[in-house]
Amino acid sequence: MPWKLDLGANCEKSNVSFRIWSPYYDSLSIVLYKQNKKEIVEMNKEDKGYFSLKDKDVEYYSYLIENMEIPDPASRYQPEGVHGKSKVLCENFNWEDKEWEGIDQNNLIIYELHVGTFSERGDFQGVIEKLDYLKNLGITAIELMPVSQFGGKRNWGYDGVFLYAVQNSYGGPYELKRLVNEAHKKGLGVILDVVYNHVGPEGNYLGKFGPYFSSRYTTPWGPIFNYDEAWSDEVRHYVTQNALYWIYEYHMDGLRLDAVHSIYDISPKHILSEISDKIKIAESELKRKINLIAESDLNDPKIISPKEKCGYNIDAQWSDDFHHALHAYATGERDSYYEDFGSIEQIVKALEKVFIYDGVYSNFRKKTHGAPVGDLGGNKFIVYIQNHDQIGNRKDGKRLLNLIDKQNFLILSTLYFMSPYIPMIFMGEEYGEKNPFLFFTDFSDVQLINALREGRKKELGEYYYDPQSDDTYNKSKLSWKIDYEILNFYKNIIKIKKELDHSRNILVKIEDNSLLIERDKLLVVAAFKDSTIHLKKKWKLILSTAEFPEYIEGEIKIGRGAAIYRNAN
Incomplete structure (x- = not known):
């Protein structure tokens, strides 16, 4: 039986079926909006805290909690933002990628981009207009930073609060599908960055419905999902269904799982393993390659090891050690985690052994860190000389080309493209972009804004900039002032990279x-x-x-x- 989302609002012929998990309540009412008419209807109670209802001609809806109208945690679209009503989507999209088979892991050359700053338009259409450029560059897949609905019009995306709703300021669900469809027509894959470790602060209503969040664990960025306590079965279902949702309904070619080192789960089957198993089933059903990529700073090969070796069977993971080794050597920086790096011998180890800290002592961490990767292939690791974190988490937000000269920049580019690993370009890197990539937000909650600003002042000191400012956002947009020497070099080295395999026998x-x-x-x-x-x-x-x-x-x-x-x- 084909996969179908069993949460949120789903269209079934002439009916719309609504289903929500809300175990905090014995009864639950839904507010239905039909052609400017508002109805409040009590839902049918199911087992394990679920409620459901079928109705007709519904355009918008919300749930009535403590006399407040609250959007659906599984909303597909929030056209009025994180505090507005949820929209019912019944229109079908005319997909043109029936023959699409995905991008084989061995052929991945990834281009990471932020939809809001990649183009002057700052939306999905702006990315569509650059697809020919990206195709000519030679990359095989774009990786979108998170597009789940967040508060306001601009954000990195990691403050998303509606996992299933596509950001309204980017163009919403239809435009995202159109982007994926157009990319596939040009032979480009699309990987989506998803966040399953925490939920953002503004518009986060999940905790009003049930125990979606852990009482044991926290993250620096927000509450963490409840993966292993009471009621966790249904939280896990909410998350794993989301992973499948992007694959089945949006035809994504892969998911990049954000900061899995901050996902805590002591269940017999880890949530990462469960996501991987479900994605592999989807891959088989859809007969196309789906790439599951994890971001982790644990240097733990278990994440990408096969199940027979007690691994989670994720396809690939990011390797920060590779970046840190090259960056520290070329720039001379030794602050923060760079204190563990800086020698040319470490670059050699990163090229040959992947992890530099593979069971050796880290001065920065004050403990032994990591484990050897063994015989895992080079195609299990993603490497880069820049990404959104390594630029945006700097106090000055500077790109690499503002820290070293062009010749050293091209040397590092050569090393990461000619490594045995999968290369990932950060938007603009390929033509020598020098605009910073700063941390920006557009919250409306005054208390949250003030706390954010005060926290940033303490963190940034003399480098402080206002994350809420239009100027901060606009400074982070690509200039598209192309250095053709760099761009042509990237095009040529990508051609060479495509001739190589991922053997670590170097x-x-x-x-x-x-x-x-x-x-x-x-x-x-x-x-x-x-x-x-x-x-x-x-x-x-x-x-x-x-x-x-x-x-x-x-x-x-x-x-x-x-x-x-x-x-x-």
Whole structure:
């Protein structure tokens, strides 16, 4: 039987069926809006705290809780924002991707973007208008930062409060489907960033209906879902249905699970494993590849290990160690977690072993951290030299190109593209964007706004900027001032990347001030300073960031830069 969402408002021929989990109440009334007429109807009580109702010709609805009208926790659309009525969606979308098979994990080249700042329009249509550009760049999948409804018109998306509702200021549900449809027509996949570790502050009504949140655990960002206490079965259902919802109803090609290190669950079957199992079933039913990616700072291979090795069977995970090693070495920064990084030897380890902290002591954490990845393939790891966190969580919000010069920037780009791992570009990186990516919000709750501002003042000090300001948001938008030297380099190195597999069978060595990487009959030279290198084979140049000899063999003196050579023997 095909999957169908059993929460929220669902259209069934001429009827609309409503279903909600609200165990705090013995009875529950729904407020129905029909052609400007308002009706209050008592719902039918089911087992385990559920309530349901069928009716006709409903346009908007809400639930009556303590004499207040509250939106549906499983609302598909909040056109009036997080405090407004929920909208019933019955129109069908004309999908044109029947033959679409998804993007194979081995072919992933990801482009992370924030819908609101990616284009001048700041909506899904703005992304659609850039799909040809992204296709020509060579990426194979875009990764959207969260689009679930949050308070106001602008936000990173991690303050979402309606998991099922598509952000109204981005264009809502129809426009998101149109974006996915158009991307598929151009051969591009779409991965959606989803947040299952916490819920944002403004418009968060879940706690009024039932024990959706844990009484044991907290996160710095908001209340955490109840995955292992009383009533947790139905909370888990609410979350796993959401994961399936994006796959079945929006044709997403994958999900990026935000900060899974802040998901706490002592159940015999971890929620991540349950999500993975359900996604694998969906993958089989739909006959298309679905990529499940986790963000984790635990350096724990269990997350991506197969079930037979007691893993959660997630397809891939982000590797912050790779970013930190390159960033700290190139910039010289040693504050915060960068105190654990900074040597060229760590870059070698990141290229060969993935995690640098794989069961060794971390000074920053004051404990032993991580575990070895064993024989897991390179396609199990996502690497980057920039992402929304690594830029936006800086006090100054600066991008990498504002911290190092272009030549060093291109050296780092070469290293992460020519690693055995899946590369992820952060929007604008590919053409040398220099605008910052700052933390911005648009809350309406005065008390929340004041607390946010005071917290940011303490955190940022002399770097303080107002997260609620239009100026902060506008500064974070891409300028689209293209440096064609960088853009053309990215296009060319992506072509080379597509020729390679994800085998971790590579040879990396340090010679003078250079890194030499041999893989798949290619030699990658990354010289952070003028160097003298020694080569036993003859190599022919195929791409470089600076003036490099067309052929190299024996003892060679080279200047700063990066180059890729092919075996000429």
